Amino acid sequence: MKPRFRTSYDADIDRFQGRWHRAQYLLLIAVAVAAPWMLGAYYVGELSSVLVWSLAGLGLMLLVGHTGQVSLGHAAFMAIGAFTHLALMLRGWPFLPALIAATLASGISGALLALPILRLSGIYLAIATLALGILVEDLAIIAEPITGGVRGLVAPPIDMFGFTIDRYGTPIAFYYLCLSVVVLVTLAYANLLRSPTGRAFMAVRDSEISARALGVNITRTKTLAFALSCAITGLAGALYAHLAQAVNFESFLVIISIALLLQVIVGGLGSIHGAFFGAVVIVLLPQGIAIGRDLLADVGIRVAAYPGLDMAVFAVIIIVLMILEPRGLYGVWIRVRTWLELFPLYRKGMFKRARSYLKTERLK
């Protein structure tokens, strides 16, 4: 909310607004690079998990948060990425080419499916993608030559540039691998958002009618968004295969698609940050609940380890959050940041959302 003084258009075109902004992100990267050396192997694994789910979330965020198209079946594309990747590696492909091929395969299958599916909108799109998710669950069993059938596939260790990277053997190396992929994808994502392609996505999200009048080819734009979204999620699936060490049809059930959608909603739709915030919640919530339970036990309150407790707590968090701050954790973060920036000057009611005008004229 600070006024920004600009001396050239480049100040707005640049990825970072000013040196301080860039320094913040460099610091974040430095922390991310240093983190595994300060944590035990277990927590390094958890961090890798956060990164993989962030990546999957980034893919879905592009579609749901920035293009406004819902998908309840995105785990299907994680599955396509994971199985393609492992099937290729088990046939002797090196890691990187297999990873790239898996990303492309997910993106291309996304584009092909987009053509019939994206004619639908709203609830119908949700149902169609849900059906797709269920279909892929079954395909994962039927396509045994590729997917290993019911037993699934085991991830071989990664050999790259003379190193062997293994999630348990060399957890820090695996973490750095995930981190590099996530940083690259995030940079590309940010590039997209500050260029005509990203603006077209957001135009489709906010008003298809106006977007069309301004020259946006809606079908093409949605297809591209779907393809890029599926490519990123497929890439996450491939990394997930190494994280989990083995995948089968149960790794990508529809419940995972739903959790992924909740993740981006909780994180905050329409922001890159949101994908990361949501992933932190999804991955660390079970830990948090376990720790909370232990604390309660210490003071003499026993809570049985109910099997559904994580999901239930998660659901409550979502409901409370959506009522208090529909912009998700990203919205909370913006508030905190603004509060800190303005510290002594903060006024109550400053964040009341502006009254919005009803759109009555609707074509179709």
Added chain:
Amino acid sequence: MSLLQVNNVSLSFGGIRAIDGVSFSVEPGEVFTIVGPNGAGKSSLFNLISRFYHPAGGAIRFDGEDLLERKPHEVIDAGIARTFQNIELFDHATVLDNLLIGRHSRRQTRWFEDLLFLPRVRREERSHRRAVEEVIDFLELAAYRDRMIQGLPYGVRKVVEIAQALVSQPKLLLLDEPASGLSVEETENMAWWIEDMQKDLGLTIVMVEHDMGLVSQVSDRVLAIAEGRPLAEGSPAEIQAHPEVIRAWLGGVGE
């Protein structure tokens, strides 16, 4: 030669004939206004020109070519930009971003170039930005450049929407009720903008408007329609004095 020729078009929704044999042509550089009671089919005419609807019959030609050959998203490439009766801006974005989206039809880069943000993308962005800043200066929107649409007063949004249409550097601008919901003072400003766009930018403007004061002030010619059919065409004064028009307006259909 006329810039826009609408020839005997008709359009129905289900059984309702929304437009029934309307013809008019617009000369380069003029402000042509369509008036009519509520539900007369004015916005539907615009939606035909925007290609959102396909006419049941008739022809539309623009700048010597058959407009009906174009898809809706290709209309702006021909040089036709528009605004909407109820403002269709992108609420979750700033004024600047809304105007940059308005440059979409002028984009040169492909998505993978955007993904890598190649130097060409940056060069393009600079030129888009220059075009946007010219319009911001022209319509005096500098104070709102970084504001979200969501929080802007209604009158400012109306101007932003016109700016969004202008950044594509069109030949023809379609304005659907540019003054509806505006205060007296804002309506006066709107009249200035329209005159400036006609005189300084050399734009041709087709406008739908109810405010007869504004219509008389800026229009070169006026077409009155009612219930989808043409009533009369002429100068603003002629239309206001036309017995058919007066009857249609007082006949309880409109206003």
